[in-house]
Amino acid sequence: MTGGRLSGRVALVTGAGSGIGAACALRLAAEGARVGVLDVRGEAAEETAAAVRERGGGALALECDVSAEKQVAAAVGALVAAYGRVDVLHSNAAALGPAVYGRDHGIEDLDVAVWDRTMEVNLRGAMLLVKHAVPVMPDGGSIVLTSSVSAFVGDGAHAAYGASKAALVGFARHVATMYGARGVRCNAVAPALVLTPAAERALSPAQLADKAAERLLPWPCDVDDVANLVAFLACDESRCLTGQTLILDSGTLAHRPQHAIQRRREQRPR
Numbered sequence: 001m002t003g004g005r006l007s008g009r010v011a012l013v014t015g016a017g018s019g020i021g022a023a024c025a026l027r028l029a030a031e032g033a034r035v036g037v038l039d040v041r042g043e044a045a046e047e048t049a050a051a052v053r054e055r056g057g058g059a060l061a062l063e064c065d066v067s068a069e070k071q072v073a074a075a076v077g078a079l080v081a082a083y084g085r086v087d088v089l090h091s092n093a094a095a096l097g098p099a100v101y102g103r104d105h106g107i108e109d110l111d112v113a114v115w116d117r118t119m120e121v122n123l124r125g126a127m128l129l130v131k132h133a134v135p136v137m138p139d140g141g142s143i144v145l146t147s148s149v150s151a152f153v154g155d156g157a158h159a160a161y162g163a164s165k166a167a168l169v170g171f172a173r174h175v176a177t178m179y180g181a182r183g184v185r186c187n188a189v190a191p192a193l194v195l196t197p198a199a200e201r202a203l204s205p206a207q208l209a210d211k212a213a214e215r216l217l218p219w220p221c222d223v224d225d226v227a228n229l230v231a232f233l234a235c236d237e238s239r240c241l242t243g244q245t246l247i248l249d250s251g252t253l254a255h256r257p258q259h260a261i262q263r264r265r266e267q268r269p270r
């Protein structure tokens with residue numbers, strides 16, 4: 001595709017076999033980028049890449065576990081062999097399955113393996129992608145990390161997840177500082193609930209209703225809302241934005257909790 005805001009650029013999206021990552025890969029391709037579609041599930045990566053190609057874009061599926069440095073180096077190498085460079089990195093993969101996120105409960109009973117795997121995928125994975133992508137960004141570039149509102153608020157569970165996402169907020173500032181002089185920007189996006197397969201798996205109907213009540217706006221964010229923001233951060237329209245974390249939450253964190261509690265009381269039939 002030509003003529004978009006990312007025409008001529010090469011993007012790499014991790015966790016792109018599903019949910020937010022798949023939507024972002026499709027969106028960056030629609031903006032003109034050729035896209036490396038990376039996922040630990042090779043078939044899922046291939047499905048997203050096929051969807052990009054069906055829409056007339058260029059995509060290379062990359063099967064890779066982002067926590068494994070050799071695999072990350074090989075995936076970045078394969079993308080560079082195919083398309084010559086990297087201009088945009090969206091580090092988005094996270095360990096969200098039942099064996100890791102699904103067991104990230106109370107800290108007293110937390111299996112250290114759950115903590116370690118969360119950090120390996122969510123945090124080390126981002127570092128490895130930056131490590132291997134920055135050297136192949138010849139004309140600067142834009143890095144976008146997927147954090148979460150869990151970086152900013154406590155919860156009754158998911159301390160490992162929240163800590164990994166908070167670390168990404170700091171990591172984005174360090175990457176922005178280290179590579180700004182080379183024209184490499186680094187920002188993070190922090191969504192609240194986005195209804196993806198992972199979110200639907202993890203939350204009960206009651207939890208979904210509670211999250212809806214916390215929002216100021218009547219609508220939740222969907223994957224295309226995240227893709228809109230990632231595309232903006234990836235392209236030159238955001239050329240002076242770096243080191244920032246943008247919260248995308250329909251107003252969930254913008255108010256005192258009492259506001260939502262009061263509103264629910266008023267809406268409750270007497």
Ligand SMILES: NC(=O)c1ccc[n+]([C@@H]2O[C@H](COP(=O)([O-])OP(=O)(O)OC[C@H]3O[C@@H](n4cnc5c(N)ncnc54)[C@H](O)[C@@H]3O)[C@@H](O)[C@H]2O)c1
Nearest residue numbers: 015017018019020040065066092093094148193194196198
């Ligand atoms: N969905 C939400 O409500 C929500 C909210 C805030 C932040 N996020 C963040 O958005 C990102 C995407 O979440 P999603 O909801 O689209 O989840 P998802 O499960 O739909 O997609 C995650 C993808 O990452 C891949 N993945 C997992 N481990 C990997 C690894 N080691 N190496 C490479 N790929 C791996 C999975 O195979 C999957 O395709 C995550 O970073 C998540 O923490 C999601």
